[in-house]
Amino acid sequence: MKRILRHLLFSFLALLPIHAVAAEEEGVKTISLWQCFRVEETAVFREIMDDFVADYEKRHGERIKVNMQYVSFDDMFTKLRTAALANITPDVAFIDSIKVTDLAFGKALTPLDDLPSFKERYGTKEKAAPEFVAAAFDAGLVERLGEKKLYALPVQTTTIALFWNKDMFKAKERELRAANLDPTRAPQDWDELYAYGRILTDPKQKVSAFAFSSSLWFTFGVFNMYDVKFIEYDEQGRARPSLDNKNGIAAASRLQWIANSGIEGGGWQRGSLGPDPMFLNRRVAMILTGPWNTENFANAGLNFDVSLVPAPTRKEIEELGLQPLDPEEDPNSAAAFSSSNIGGQSGVILRTCKYPDIAFEMMDYFTSEAVQRRWASQLGQSPVRRAAWKNLDTTKYPFMKAFMRQLAKSKRIPQVPLYANLENDVYNPQVDLLLNKQITPEAMVKRMEDVMNRVIISKINITPDEKK
Amino acid sequence: MLRTHGDSITWRNDVRALPFILPFLAVFAVFIGFPLIYSLWISMHEVTIYSDFYNIFGTMGFVGLKNYTTVMSDPIFWWSVALTMIYAVLLIFPGMALSLGLALYLNKQRRGFGILRSGFFLPNVFDVYVVGIIWLLIYSNNGMVSYLLNALGFTTLAKEGILNNAWTSLPAIALVMVLKNAGFGMILFLTSLNNINESLFEAADIDGCTPMQKLRHVTLPLLKPIIFFLIVTGFVGTLNAFAEIYALTNATGGTSFNAGDVTLQSARISGYHLYMVFSQSMYGEAAAISFILLAIALLLSFFSYKFLNVKDQ
Numbered sequence: 036m037k038r039i040l041r042h043l044l045f046s047f048l049a050l051l052p053i054h055a056v057a058a059e060e061e062g063v064k065t066i067s068l069w070q071c072f073r074v075e076e077t078a079v080f081r082e083i084m085d086d087f088v089a090d091y092e093k094r095h096g097e098r099i100k101v102n103m104q105y106v107s108f109d110d111m112f113t114k115l116r117t118a119a120l121a122n123i124t125p126d127v128a129f130i131d132s133i134k135v136t137d138l139a140f141g142k143a144l145t146p147l148d149d150l151p152s153f154k155e156r157y158g159t160k161e162k163a164a165p166e167f168v169a170a171a172f173d174a175g176l177v178e179r180l181g182e183k184k185l186y187a188l189p190v191q192t193t194t195i196a197l198f199w200n201k202d203m204f205k206a207k208e209r210e211l212r213a214a215n216l217d218p219t220r221a222p223q224d225w226d227e228l229y230a231y232g233r234i235l236t237d238p239k240q241k242v243s244a245f246a247f248s249s250s251l252w253f254t255f256g257v258f259n260m261y262d263v264k265f266i267e268y269d270e271q272g273r274a275r276p277s278l279d280n281k282n283g284i285a286a287a288s289r290l291q292w293i294a295n296s297g298i299e300g301g302g303w304q305r306g307s308l309g310p311d312p313m314f315l316n317r318r319v320a321m322i323l324t325g326p327w328n329t330e331n332f333a334n335a336g337l338n339f340d341v342s343l344v345p346a347p348t349r350k351e352i353e354e355l356g357l358q359p360l361d362p363e364e365d366p367n368s369a370a371a372f373s374s375s376n377i378g379g380q381s382g383v384i385l386r387t388c389k390y391p392d393i394a395f396e397m398m399d400y401f402t403s404e405a406v407q408r409r410w411a412s413q414l415g416q417s418p419v420r421r422a423a424w425k426n427l428d429t430t431k432y433p434f435m436k437a438f439m440r441q442l443a444k445s446k447r448i449p450q451v452p453l454y455a456n457l458e459n460d461v462y463n464p465q466v467d468l469l470l471n472k473q474i475t476p477e478a479m480v481k482r483m484e485d486v487m488n489r490v491i492i493s494k495i496n497i498t499p500d501e502k503k
Numbered sequence: 504m505l506r507t508h509g510d511s512i513t514w515r516n517d518v519r520a521l522p523f524i525l526p527f528l529a530v531f532a533v534f535i536g537f538p539l540i541y542s543l544w545i546s547m548h549e550v551t552i553y554s555d556f557y558n559i560f561g562t563m564g565f566v567g568l569k570n571y572t573t574v575m576s577d578p579i580f581w582w583s584v585a586l587t588m589i590y591a592v593l594l595i596f597p598g599m600a601l602s603l604g605l606a607l608y609l610n611k612q613r614r615g616f617g618i619l620r621s622g623f624f625l626p627n628v629f630d631v632y633v634v635g636i637i638w639l640l641i642y643s644n645n646g647m648v649s650y651l652l653n654a655l656g657f658t659t660l661a662k663e664g665i666l667n668n669a670w671t672s673l674p675a676i677a678l679v680m681v682l683k684n685a686g687f688g689m690i691l692f693l694t695s696l697n698n699i700n701e702s703l704f705e706a707a708d709i710d711g712c713t714p715m716q717k718l719r720h721v722t723l724p725l726l727k728p729i730i731f732f733l734i735v736t737g738f739v740g741t742l743n744a745f746a747e748i749y750a751l752t753n754a755t756g757g758t759s760f761n762a763g764d765v766t767l768q769s770a771r772i773s774g775y776h777l778y779m780v781f782s783q784s785m786y787g788e789a790a791a792i793s794f795i796l797l798a799i800a801l802l803l804s805f806f807s808y809k810f811l812n813v814k815d816q
Contacts, residue, residue, distance in 0.1 A: 116556060116784070119556040119557045119559075120556075120557070120559060120560070122557060124557075137552070138556070140552045140553055141552070141553070141554060141555065141556035141559075142553075142555050142556065142557075143556040143557065180553075241645075301644050301662070301663070301664070304644060304663060304664050304667040307643050307644050307645075307664055307667070308639075308640070308643045308645060309753075318645065386557075387557070452552045453552060453783050455779070455782055455783055456783050459754075459755065459756065459779055460779070463755050463759075464756075464759040464766045464767075464768055465759070465766055467755075467758055467759035467766075467768075468759050468761060468766060471758070471759075473759075473760065473761050474761065482764070482766065485764075486766070494551065494552050495552065497551055497553075
């Protein structure tokens with residue numbers, strides 16, 4: 036028995052180097068990739084990567100291989116951080132765009148605009164920017180120690196928009212028409228939301244007109260449409276909060292108003308089911324959510340449509356001097372002032388990548404117009420490259436156009452390292468107080484700045500020695 | 504058997520015993536001793552947001568006791584400790600009472616009691632997060648509890664939801680955990696009850712004790728070791744509690760309320776607070792919090808030990 040075990044052990048040890056050699060085949064340059072696509076997305080992505088390998092080998096005459104590994108979206112950042120400690124990070128990772136800043140601050144990423152392949156393809160990051168969905172591209176720009184670099188390319192982009200239940204609108208058609216409101220479309224600004232909401236809300240039936248989630252990512256849009264910056268950097272890279280101003284107060288006032296207007300169903304409250312199940316169960320007529328819900332809602336038999344997030348009122352636009360966010364919209368329409376927050380995944384090249392130019396070419400291939408068209412037509416997701424938006428066949432995915440329209444006026448996530456702190460320590464607790472009317476909007480933005488200074492800004496603005 | 508000179512074990516015998524405990528010592532040193540000392544080292548160092556992800560521990564700067572002073576001067580940390588104590592009281596004593604009640608009731612050989620015992624133990628097997636999600640539905644402002652509150656006339660509380668109220672959110676979470684963990688305590692009490700010598704009860708019967716007197720003067724004193732065990736593990740458990748807070752507050756630490764110029768959260772207990780600090784890569788501060796919590800746990804265990812006078816049992 037002992038002898039058998041000894042033989043087995045020696046055979047195993049002898050096979051190890053063979054396995055190691057097999058992993059890195061002779062003359063084949065391997066790019067390891069951590070991605071978090073869903074099953075149906077992975078199937079399409081795998082085909083695209085096969086095409087990329089063939090295309091690359093044809094153009095460059097050298098053999099390459101892409102080794103893909105699935106890591107869940109929520110765990111990606113933690114796993115990358117742990118892998119970095121053991122120096123076993125992949126060459127490329129597709130991560131939540133929110134996390135790019137943290138990785139860049141931690142010197143884990145290769146600046147893309149420094150790569151020869153990037154320079155050859157685009158020249159500068161400024162020249163590359165107009166080719167992509169603006170907010171998604173901006174999410175890859177990080178200002179660190181006074182220097183702004185491009186650390187990521189958008190590979191998948193998403194946002195939220197207004198979902199409205201057409202049947203619930205139709206059921207109140209008579210009342211809506213009597214109030215000069217069109218039951219065949221969604222409200223376009225906050226005043227209209229209230230006007231529609233008063234009619235659609237029915238306490239006896241436990242139906243509310245609207246529900247929203249008060250978490251940071253879902254309410255960024257409100258701050259965006261009031262042009263609130265959250266954080267600003269000077270030329271030396273010193274940060275300062277930028278909330279305690281008339282725009283910040285206007286956005287906070289608007290949030291407080293939404294929650295307490297009498298037309299909101301409590302979707303924002305801690306311990307509530309949240310807006311999505313409320314919409315699914317026909318408890319609310321309108322919610323703000325993203326494209327990931329369209330299939331669920333359609334499968335549940337809901338007759339719904341997707342429209343732009345309600346915009347600031349005309350009075351607010353004039354008082355605050357707000358500028359239109361989408362040049363393609365009529366500047367006198369509410370649609371030009373609607374906004375939302377960008378989400379999705381960004382492709383980053385880790386600093387230990389052996390072949391960063393191949394890695395960049397891989398990401399650039401994936402975000403190319405032809406591939407993005409294919410991605411959109413097969414999966415119904417908005418392309419990250421603007422050129423792919425033109426003449427895109429969206430008949431199979433009827434809501435895609437609405438999301439693309441919303442994406443055009445969305446803004447990037449504020450460039451804040453320690454996003455979890457921003458959400459859990461700075462934002463959520465103060466917004467809770469605001470929505471529960473325990474503090475005024477003026478007090479909220481002031482307190483938010485105080486906490487932000489203590490929890491985040493003080494960690495950015497440390498001495499140069501400490502930064503090393 | 505060890506050879507001794509008189510009552511004392513000699514140094515020679517200690518050396519002879521060493522090889523026998525060496526395997527345990529090796530495991531202890533690798534998995535407990537080293538991490539403990541390393542955590543202490545980390546608690547005196549600092550990570551910045553500019554620290555190299557590939558060499559975080561190598562680039563940590565020595566800061567002495569700064570992390571400890573930072574934590575000790577943080578009102579949110581002390582709030583989390585105070586909240587943990589409240590949570591412990593809400594969790595441990597009602598939990599023990601329920602466990603003991605179930606054990607006393609089910610400590611009989613009757614038809615169906617086996618199924619009942621398994622049934623009460625079952626929630627203890629479920630993942631805390633799963634239980635949390637189920638109770639999230641029950642507590643939601645469209646859920647069963649809100650329906651009952653409405654019927655009882657607590658319309659405001661019903662409307663905002665029991666987890667959205669700063670006063671009720673922590674007791675509501677504690678109730679979930681009391682019900683979930685009652686089965687575990689019940690099994691421990693049942694085992695202990697079975698080990699009590701029947702003759703003691705017979706003697707009490709002869710002396711004319713009522714059932715309540717038997718419980719007070721015979722059963723409870725003999726259950727002290729289990730009570731002590733449940734109190735200590737309860738305190739340690741509440742100091743580390745995280746999953747139930749995460750699940751039942753939608754990962755927010757509970758609803759917020761004003762305390763002067765500070766915003767506090769109704770369910771940000773120490774385990775959750777520690778998680779928040781750790782998740783922000785503030786390893787030094789997180790390690791300092793761990794040691795302060797360890798000191799608190801040891802203190803509480805010591806006082807429980809003294810108070811219950813377990814040694815005499």
